[in-house]
Amino acid sequence: MALLDRAKRLLWNIAAAPERTDRQAAAAVAIEPLMPARPLQLTRLDAAFATLVGPIPASCRDTPSMISLPEKQFLFGLASRYYAGKGLIVDAGIFLGASTRCFGEGLRSNPRQEDIVRALPRPIVSYERAIVNPNMPRFFRKHGLPVSAAPGESFEAELRRLIEPVKELVDLRIGDFMDAPELDRPVEILFLDILKSSALSLRAFRLFYPRLIPGHSLVVHQDYFFEELPWIKTHQEGLANYFDFVGEVGSSAVFRCRKAVPRPVLDGLDDLPPAEQLRLASIALHRSADPARRFFMAVSKMRLIRKLQGRAAARAYLESIKAEFPEQVAQTDNRRLVYALRRAEEFLARKPKKAHKEGTRTAEQRVPSA
Numbered sequence: 268m269a270l271l272d273r274a275k276r277l278l279w280n281i282a283a284a285p286e287r288t289d290r291q292a293a294a295a296v297a298i299e300p301l302m303p304a305r306p307l308q309l310t311r312l313d314a315a316f317a318t319l320v321g322p323i324p325a326s327c328r329d330t331p332s333m334i335s336l337p338e339k340q341f342l343f344g345l346a347s348r349y350y351a352g353k354g355l356i357v358d359a360g361i362f363l364g365a366s367t368r369c370f371g372e373g374l375r376s377n378p379r380q381e382d383i384v385r386a387l388p389r390p391i392v393s394y395e396r397a398i399v400n401p402n403m404p405r406f407f408r409k410h411g412l413p414v415s416a417a418p419g420e421s422f423e424a425e426l427r428r429l430i431e432p433v434k435e436l437v438d439l440r441i442g443d444f445m446d447a448p449e450l451d452r453p454v455e456i457l458f459l460d461i462l463k464s465s466a467l468s469l470r471a472f473r474l475f476y477p478r479l480i481p482g483h484s485l486v487v488h489q490d491y492f493f494e495e496l497p498w499i500k501t502h503q504e505g506l507a508n509y510f511d512f513v514g515e516v517g518s519s520a521v522f523r524c525r526k527a528v529p530r531p532v533l534d535g536l537d538d539l540p541p542a543e544q545l546r547l548a549s550i551a552l553h554r555s556a557d558p559a560r561r562f563f564m565a566v567s568k569m570r571l572i573r574k575l576q577g578r579a580a581a582r583a584y585l586e587s588i589k590a591e592f593p594e595q596v597a598q599t600d601n602r603r604l605v606y607a608l609r610r611a612e613e614f615l616a617r618k619p620k621k622a623h624k625e626g627t628r629t630a631e632q633r634v635p636s637a
């Protein structure tokens with residue numbers, strides 16, 4: 268009997284062995300290799316999207332831009348390998364057109380390009396007012412660009428020159444985005460780098476979000492992990508029931524639309540109760556796997572606290588951030604981290620701006636690289 272039992276157990280072990288091996292293999296696949304990434308350099312995307320960050324043509328890499336190389340690679344990869352022509356690619360706030368160039372060149376290498384362009388002759392809709400702001404001349408000089416336009420003047424000619432090779436694919440809309448009319452097509456890929464005020468953010472959400480395709484469309488928020496512009500975080504997280512977080516690349520966060528966003532929910536973003544805004548800012552804070560990005564998100568939340576609860580509460584929160592992020596505060600050789608903290612201190616030191624001015628990102632061209 269004992270012999271029979273032992274034989275049975277042996278047979279059971281042999282039968283069970285492959286199952287355990289499969290489970291172990293599955294567990295091994297689920298574990299991401301821990302890549303050493305410098306602060307603010309981490310790229311972490313859902314497995315289905317990670318492979319989109321690959322080589323790009325030199326023309327895309329070399330177009331002067333405020334976005335990082337991995338972000339350019341991701342946009343190129345989206346247009347070449349994700350985009351199916353089910354709707355438009357919307358590129359809002361293109362400055363000198365680097366993102367539009369990435370989308371255009373990416374689309375050129377999309378195997379479905381001919382069908383897409385037959386159905387949608389100019390599938391990339393790009394928005395930009397192309398007016399020089401006080402920080403742009405420095406950017407033009409740094410990149411050796413032939414732009415002599417002064418603040419308040421137009422840089423449209425330079426933008427058109429830089430996107431010339433893809434212009435047949437682009438519906439370029441020059442002007443104030445606040446006056447942009449409704450689109451009459453679905454939006455398949457939405458890249459937003461124009462949400463520099465709460466009003467611009469609400470405008471973009473109302474214009475584009477009802478056009479997203481459930482289960483497919485992607486929203487890429489370029490300023491999501493930027494330490495300012497808190498409304499981007501609260502507006503997007505206010506719609507968490509309708510989106511899945513796909514990951515982070517550069518300072519961009521990527522979300523996929525899970526289900527259609529009802530119009531009243533979008534309208535409600537304008538009027539979220541203060542406690543809800545703070546809750547959403549806390550949720551946003553934990554999206555990143557990079558402690559340096561979480562530090563930025565906390566600094567962004569400090570700005571929201573200043574608006575909702577006043578300067579003393581914001582000061583207390585900034586002190587708690589310093590205690591909670593000791594490594595980030597101590598990295599005095601990282602220009603981005605130092606800059607973020609210095610700007611936070613300056614922000615607390617000055618009187619609040621008038622409501623209509625709040626959120627204009629005057630420093631957008633002054634942000635040093637990490």
Ligand SMILES: C[S@@+](CC[C@H](N)C(=O)[O-])C[C@H]1O[C@@H](n2cnc3c(N)ncnc32)[C@H](O)[C@@H]1O
Pocket residue numbers: 331332333334359360361362363364365366394395396397398442443444445460461463467631
């Ligand atoms: C941070 S920059 C975009 C950088 C760009 N994505 C790149 O790759 O370099 C933001 C852009 O939004 C544009 N912008 C800001 N407010 C706007 C508005 N109300 N209408 C149209 N464009 C606007 C600015 O002119 C600026 O070029």
